[in-house]
Amino acid sequence: MRANKPKGLSINKGVEKPSSLNTDAIRKGIYKKAENLPLAKYMDGILKGDRMILGRAITLVESSLADQHEIAQRIIEKCLPYSGNSLRVGITGIPGVGKSTFIESFGLDLINKGKKIAVLAIDPSSDRSKGSILGDKTRMEKLALHEQAFIRPSPSAGTLGGVARKTRESILLCEAAGYDTIFIETVGVGQSETAVHSMVDLFLLLMLPGAGDEIQGIKRGIMELADLIVINKADDNRIEKVKLSQRDLLNALHLFPPTPSGWTPAVEYCSARNGSRLDLVWEQIRKYEDLIKKNNYFNIQRKDQAKYWFYETLNAELKRQFFEDNRIKKSLKKFEKQVLSSEISPFEAARQLLETNQKNTV
Numbered sequence: 001m002r003a004n005k006p007k008g009l010s011i012n013k014g015v016e017k018p019s020s021l022n023t024d025a026i027r028k029g030i031y032k033k034a035e036n037l038p039l040a041k042y043m044d045g046i047l048k049g050d051r052m053i054l055g056r057a058i059t060l061v062e063s064s065l066a067d068q069h070e071i072a073q074r075i076i077e078k079c080l081p082y083s084g085n086s087l088r089v090g091i092t093g094i095p096g097v098g099k100s101t102f103i104e105s106f107g108l109d110l111i112n113k114g115k116k117i118a119v120l121a122i123d124p125s126s127d128r129s130k131g132s133i134l135g136d137k138t139r140m141e142k143l144a145l146h147e148q149a150f151i152r153p154s155p156s157a158g159t160l161g162g163v164a165r166k167t168r169e170s171i172l173l174c175e176a177a178g179y180d181t182i183f184i185e186t187v188g189v190g191q192s193e194t195a196v197h198s199m200v201d202l203f204l205l206l207m208l209p210g211a212g213d214e215i216q217g218i219k220r221g222i223m224e225l226a227d228l229i230v231i232n233k234a235d236d237n238r239i240e241k242v243k244l245s246q247r248d249l250l251n252a253l254h255l256f257p258p259t260p261s262g263w264t265p266a267v268e269y270c271s272a273r274n275g276s277r278l279d280l281v282w283e284q285i286r287k288y289e290d291l292i293k294k295n296n297y298f299n300i301q302r303k304d305q306a307k308y309w310f311y312e313t314l315n316a317e318l319k320r321q322f323f324e325d326n327r328i329k330k331s332l333k334k335f336e337k338q339v340l341s342s343e344i345s346p347f348e349a350a351r352q353l354l355e356t357n358q359k360n361t362v
Helices: 023-027 039-047 051-062 066-082 099-112 141-145 167-176 192-197 220-225 236-253 278-294 297-324 326-340 346-361
Strands: 087-092 117-123 149-155 181-185 202-207 228-231 266-269
Touching (some): 039 066, 039 167, 051 066, 051 167, 066 167, 087 099, 087 192, 099 117, 099 181, 099 278, 117 167, 141 149, 149 167, 192 220, 202 220, 236 266, 266 278, 297 326
Parallel strands (some): 087 181, 087 202, 117 149, 117 181, 202 228
C-alpha cells in the first residue's frame, strides 16, 4: 500500500499573471491600442506638465521596439533645452528600511513647500512577466494622487542589478515637464547604486536604527557614495538607539577620504511614518546644494555624468549592433559548438569571432 504524501511537501501550481488588457473590451472594439502622437503633441503636453502624455513619452523611451526608438530620441532631443533645472536625488537602502514610505512622506512635505516632485522608482522585474513586482503607485497612494507629483515605476529588466535602462532619459523628460525635485529610488543595496550615483546630484542612504553596517548589508563602497545618511524609523521608543547609531556613523564617515565636492557627509534621523524631522533632512539637502553650486561642483559633476553616459550608451549600442548582425549570429553558433565540444577555448573563440567581424566591416 502506497504511503500518503505529506501535505506539507505538496506544491500548488502557480497562478499565471493575467493580462493587463481587457480582452473583452478589445474584442468589442471598446479599447484600442494607443497610437503614437505627433511629435508636436508630445512636446506640447510635456511642457504643459500633462502627466498622461509624459507617461506615454517615457513608455516610448523605455520601449525596445525599433519603430518607437526614433520618435523617442526626437522627443529627448526636443526636451534637452528645457532640462537640467531640477535637483536629482538618488535614494537607496536595504529592503525594509522604508524607502517608499520615506519618499511619500518627504515628497508630500516638499509639495507643501511649493515643490513639484517626480519619482522614478526602479522596481525588481518578474522573471516570468518581465513587469514590475512591487508597483510603487500602490506603495505611495497619497503621493500618486497629488497633482504636483509624478510617480513612474519602471521594471529593472535585470539591467545593472536594478537600474532601469532608460532612467537617465526619463529624468530629462520630467525636468522638461517642470518637475524641480526628482527622486530615483533603487531596488536596494547592490550594483545599481553606482549607476544611480552617476545620474544624480545627491546620493541619500537610508539606514535602520540600532544595526551596524554588517547587519544591514551596507558595504563600505556604498557608504563612500553617500552625501547624506538618514536613519529612518526614528520613533520615540527608539530615540536612544537612533542617536547611538548616528554617533557611530559620524565616526565611521570621518575615516573616509575627503569628497571631491568639498562636502562632509551628514547623518540625520527622522520618522517617515509620523513625518518628524523631515525639515532637518531637507535643510541638509539645501546646504549641500548651496555648497556645490557655489563651488561649481554641481556643473562639473553634471558634465562628468553626461560624458559617462555617452560612453555607456555607446558601449550598449555597439553590443546591440554586434549581436543583431546576421553574419555574427551564424558565426556565433559555430563558435559556441566548438567551445562546448572543447575544440577551442572560450577566449580564442571570442578573439576569432571579433576578428571575423572586423574583416566583415572593412
